[in-house]
Amino acid sequence: MGLLSKLMELGNSVNEAAEDVGRSTITDYGEPVYSLYTSLQLGDLHRRIDVTDEQGNVKYYTKSSIIQIRDKTDIMDSSGNVIAHLEKKPISLHEIHYVNMADGRNFTLSNELFHIVDDITNIEGLGWQIRGNVLGLAFNLVDANEQPVASIGRKMISIHDKYCIDIYQPAYEDVIVAIVIQLEKMMEDRRDNESSSSVSFGSDNN
16 A cells, blocks of 8 residues: 555544544534634744634644753743643653643643543543544543533644634633643654654665
8 A cells, every 4th residue: 555545544534533523522512612723833943833713813822942842832822921831751661741731730641642542531630531532633521520621623634733622611721722732742743753763764774
């Protein structure tokens, strides 16, 4: 199977997962209050991610140091205020990704999430769960009372890594955005690591 065929197959799988999550969410939870959208700004050395509303206005964006881009990132609101700080640290054989909200709330995500394709995963420190396809970033967030918080999915294949965030509990908008951006960055690290491994493997065979 050629590279193009593999990419198309992957794209179809991601789309199907996102559609399945969307269908089950609307059926189970009803229509969201509103939606936000994330997009990776291609060509930006800082690998900036923007979060926009349905009118295309930027509500949040990421700010990273080029030197420490893989380790530390701030999420800013449209006024330039820090709403969350993201950081990762290697712990044993795994990486723990810390999310520190500006209001003092803290929680963690682990790269062990990526061993799970379709399952239920706890977010340590929040009492929330991720349910769905974490690897494809097509999942639902539910709170400790089994109530929907948000539904995340890619609505169509996009070179800008654009995702839709359907919000069910607006009071947690900043936390939802922080979770989605941290997961996007974890996926980005995963892709970069796989690319580096492929290059190294190819070099060894020369």
